[in-house]
Amino acid sequence: MIDRVALVGFLxxxxxxxxxxxxxxxxxxxxxxxxGAILATGHGLHATTAPLTxxxxxxxxxxxxxxxxxxxxxxxxxxxxxxxxxxxxxxVAVAVAAGLAVGSVWLRRRAARRLERGPGAHG
Amino acid sequence: MLRIGAxxxxxxxxxxxxxxxxxxxxxxxxxxxxxxxxxxxxAAIVLDGGAAQLAQIHRTDGPLGAGELARLxxxxxxxxxxxxxxxxxxxxxxxxxxxxGDTGAGGGRALALAVGAGTVVxxxxxxxxxxxxGAGEDRARLVAASAGALAHLPFLVLLPAVGEPWVLAxxxxxxxxxxxxxxxxxxxxxxxxxxxRRPAAVGTRSVIAALSVSLTQLDxxxxxxxxxxxxxxxxxxxxxxxxxxxxxxxxxxVGLTGEGARAAGRVGTPSAVAARRAPSG
Numbered sequence: 001m002i003d004r005v006a007l008v009g010f011l012x013x014x015x016x017x018x019x020x021x022x023x024x025x026x027x028x029x030x031x032x033x034x035x036g037a038i039l040a041t042g043h044g045l046h047a048t049t050a051p052l053t054x055x056x057x058x059x060x061x062x063x064x065x066x067x068x069x070x071x072x073x074x075x076x077x078x079x080x081x082x083x084x085x086x087x088x089x090x091x092v093a094v095a096v097a098a099g100l101a102v103g104s105v106w107l108r109r110r111a112a113r114r115l116e117r118g119p120g121a122h123g
Numbered sequence: 124m125l126r127i128g129a130x131x132x133x134x135x136x137x138x139x140x141x142x143x144x145x146x147x148x149x150x151x152x153x154x155x156x157x158x159x160x161x162x163x164x165x166a167a168i169v170l171d172g173g174a175a176q177l178a179q180i181h182r183t184d185g186p187l188g189a190g191e192l193a194r195l196x197x198x199x200x201x202x203x204x205x206x207x208x209x210x211x212x213x214x215x216x217x218x219x220x221x222x223x224g225d226t227g228a229g230g231g232r233a234l235a236l237a238v239g240a241g242t243v244v245x246x247x248x249x250x251x252x253x254x255x256x257g258a259g260e261d262r263a264r265l266v267a268a269s270a271g272a273l274a275h276l277p278f279l280v281l282l283p284a285v286g287e288p289w290v291l292a293x294x295x296x297x298x299x300x301x302x303x304x305x306x307x308x309x310x311x312x313x314x315x316x317x318x319x320r321r322p323a324a325v326g327t328r329s330v331i332a333a334l335s336v337s338l339t340q341l342d343x344x345x346x347x348x349x350x351x352x353x354x355x356x357x358x359x360x361x362x363x364x365x366x367x368x369x370x371x372x373x374x375x376x377v378g379l380t381g382e383g384a385r386a387a388g389r390v391g392t393p394s395a396v397a398a399r400r401a402p403s404g
């Protein structure tokens with residue numbers, strides 16, 4: 001269900017960003033549309049990990065989420081400078097989205113393996 | 124759970140409303156300065172040393188001592204106070220580095236101080252929220268959050284006439300002051316003689332919160348040098364919308380934390396299971 005909510009919610013982000021920018025600062029509408037699309041991808045993938053991190057948090061297993069965030073921050077920082085210098089604000093947004101995406105895919109795989117072992121398992 | 128989710132939405136909705144209304148009525152340099160300060164303030168609130176979590180955990184165990192509550196508020200206020208002082212002292216070079224030297228027509232340093240003051244009160248509000256969640260005072264928390272959200276309205280009505288970013292800062296601080304005042308009666312009910320405190324490990328959760336806020340708020344520090352005021356404003360708007368959609372997914376997932384805790388309770392936490400499995404003697 002979370003995946004479906006994320007799909008619908010994040011599909012709405014780019015047009016909403018465009019519409020709100022049109023209402024407030026029309027000259028930013030195109031940039032807001034592009035940034036909305038890029039960031040919605042990253043935040044959307046991040047959102048799909050929410051059920052996993054919530055469940056693991058209840059199990060008091062915080063390691064996977066911590067590792068995911070370290071990975072996401074590292075990818076973002078490595079990519080932000082070159083992409084920002086090359087593409088400007090859209091480049092930094094791509095770096096942020098890439099960090100979230102890489103971290104989210106990693107977390108989903110790691111959490112799936114962990115949950116297959118059941119709540120009592122460890123290691 | 125619905126009430127907790129609704130309260131969270133009421134607490135966070137004003138930030139999106141402030142951003143949209145601010146973008147409409149402020150110049151781009153003023154809005155960019157506001158967006159940067161607001162993001163830094165939001166990050167400082169999260170860096171509370173685990174105070175909000177400790178407040179919740181301790182209150183779940185029993186009443187809080189008045190001194191204990193004051194210490195938690197003090198702990199949560201450290202990062203916002205340091206940020207406020209740093210911004211007041213270093214706003215000009217920061218604005219030169221990140222905002223093309225445009226510090227905002229409304230007086231960047233005054234704006235930084237106003238947002239900083241609001242951040243300190245918001246940090247106290249975060250601890251208060253933790254206490255009320257721990258006490259199961261969901262209704263009082265919702266009422267306080269609603270009162271705080273409504274307190275933004277007069278400032279938002281004033282903004283089109285004034286057109287200065289300090290109005291947003293005043294709305295931010297005013298909402299926090301009203302929110303804290305509205306939760307005061309419920310907080311008083313939580314004050315009593317504290318019991319013996321069990322050790323509560325909040326270190327990892329605090330690190331997770333700090334890293335998470337780095338991705339959702341401090342990304343503006345990466346954006347600003349490349350974006351200019353217009354790019355930062357567009358990024359701020361798109362990012363806030365994305366974060367709002369993400370919040371909806373997180374709220375839908377809240378119940379799973381309880382599922383995990385119950386599962387852990389049935390079989391024991393990993394460390395407890397490991398301890399049981401370890402050979403004795």
